[in-house]
Amino acid sequence: MKTNHQEMSSNFHFLLIFVFLISLQPTISTSSSSSIDLIQKTCKNTKYYDLCMSSLKSDSTSLKADTKGLATIMVKIGMVNATATNKYLSSSKLVFNTSNYTNDDVVLMKKLLNDCADKYALATNALQDSLQDLNNEVYDYAYMHVMAAADYPNVCHNGFKRNPRLNYPPQLAIREDGFKHICDVVLGILDALGW
Template sequence: MAPAAMVILLLALLMPTTLCSRSGPSSKHGHGGHAKRAPPPASPSLPPPAPMVPVAPQAAALVRATCNSTAYYDVCVSALAADPSSTTADVRGLSAIAVSVAAANASGAAQAAAALANATAPSSQAPLAADGTVQALLRACAAKYGDARDALAAAKDSIAQQDYDFATVHVSAAAEYPQVCKALFRRQRPGAYPAELAAREEALNKLCSVALDIIALLNSPSNNS
């Protein structure tokens, strides 16, 4: 065979092997470390926060409407709103709350008067007669505020029994007791009436007025129909 023919035959035999050897690495390269990885699955998104919904807006409206019928609107709203149960209470429930707030005021005043009485006990640094008189007056005031607290507790019981006439009597009596305390001071120690008791007397008077106005709503024909 001629040399040229031998060269052509060898090239024909070697060409498939060369092509296979070149194609192998290229196919591995497609699956190697440089291949693009699939993106990780997206993490689930958190649900949006729930919108803020006002609690019982109709109850808040009832508080405002009820307090509009009282002589001291701001005192009424402040007293009723301080009790969480006012958001679901009806008018009868609101009247019970008002009475409870007044009773708490009277109880605090009784404790304050008793504390003042102990602070003015006779001592070697103060005249016995003067200290003894003021101390006795303060103890009388503590008793009167205690009577007011008890009257308001009775008023709350009457409201629970829907006996609004007796509730009115008890709240009216509670409002009168602190005035006895002030009258005693005016008679025996003018100018010595403690400012703390004067402030508590005014607050209790307003709270009792609010309670009476709300109880009056319960006695109205529209509420009883």
């Protein structure tokens, strides 16, 4: 069993790795100032400017991308995030304190976590569909698929709300928020495309 300290340590390590990966930024020359201007302008249309900027600047292809390309980069970041959460839930790395639960509760918790893993897999699929829509310049469908992807974690969270004696794992809540923020950034960029 993991203690709360171990869970918090695990959450801290996840956040530390996430921040580290986002902070890996290529050196930007003055000749790419117009590219940076486009990234800044695009990110200003999103709810999470800092996340948008750090994510896009961490991908060297963003310096040559137009707004559609920036949306594509963020969708791919969302896919990586959702896939990582699915694998995290599927690999049983998520350990929860069972001392306050009955055997039936533990069985139900495992079922809910498996359902959550499935929802993150569906979120990845929805983002894959949005990539196809972006490629075909069907932005309204891309928007719809990103909204669907962002909603799948809600289904997961709602499963725990329907069973109030089971606590929603805090490390899963952190991952859920991160994924939803990425999706919100994508939606803001899609809005900037002016479809």
